[in-house]
Amino acid sequence: MENVQEYKIEKGPRETLAMDPKKFILWLFLVSIIMLFASQTSAYLVRRAEGNWLEFEMPKIFWYSTAVLLISSLAMQWAYFSAKKDQFKQLKIAISITFVLGLIFLWMQFEGWKQLVAMNVYFVGNPSGSFFYVFTGLHGFHIISGLIVLLLALASAFRLKVHAKNLRRIQICATYWHFLDILWLYLFVFLLTFN
Template identity: 55%
Template sequence: MRTNMSVSNAPKKPTSMHPKKFAMWLFIVSVVMIFAALTSAYIVRQAEGNWTQFALPNILYVSTVVILLSSGTMHWAYLGAKKDDMGQLKKGMIITSVLGFIFLVLQFVGWEHLVEMNVYFVGNPSGSFVYVLTGLHGVHIVSAVIYVFIILGASLRGKIHSGTIVRMEMVANYWHFLDALWIYLFVFMLLNR
């Protein structure tokens, strides 16, 4: 008597990730490690004393709203790519890049407000940490805005659509990661003054 082979005995296809996505996630993990080290150093140095207390500039609250909005527009662009709505994709990417640029300008204005409050990069470590955390995050936002422009250019040439969604997924994931990282940093700085 012959028995039927069940589906569970069939060889399983290994799960895999696109190599470029894998590389991006490794990069994200390295960024997480850098900021985890910096925020840990912040806490350790703060405990040693000689720590100047100051309020974060109010403009950083505005920049937080801007970056949250940019996450929404990036998701809107991603949805446009998924359903082959090139108009939505392009508009979403353009708005996201503009909001990213506005975020950077607001961060710079925040630094100007810190200077007006007599909080400098050189001097008390509390101010130095704020400059380093916001500046390093800003560098990553610059890289993300460049990445958005690259994907926007590809979308203008018709190379981003539902059949070639990997690059769009990557830029969206990187952008959302940087947004979440800013929220973490902002809350961290608010709670650890």
């Protein structure tokens, strides 16, 4: 009888989806923010349908702050393109412009709150005002976190750690900033439509 040897054919390791862990954490964070605002806007619609709802005109400064945030998104994209081309001076300028425009946006939101108070729309009182302050306040908090991310990216740019072969920091920064802009556009249109 012939000695037959069994050969076990081993396959190579299975391919896994390779994703940068920091980018994965960012996307999980973004999904959690989406869920937070989805629940809040749903609660808004349910409460509004119950009645006793104060309708008020959104102060114009919120329109202007929206434009500021959109311009900041363009500056952020300029920063990303500059990093891809190793244009370090433009990269630093673009991140700095984005940061300053983010600060201006926050200031304008605060001024908008002051105008709401002048219109007798308060955080405590009618739910329509409360929701407005909660939406803009939560978004403002996330803008502050975005400004921190921008500062970290700017510090990395000054240390020349952001360049064409190392784009992770600027990609994370740009993704988060653009997300905050899109989130604001959603809230802005939502509040205009359902106020």
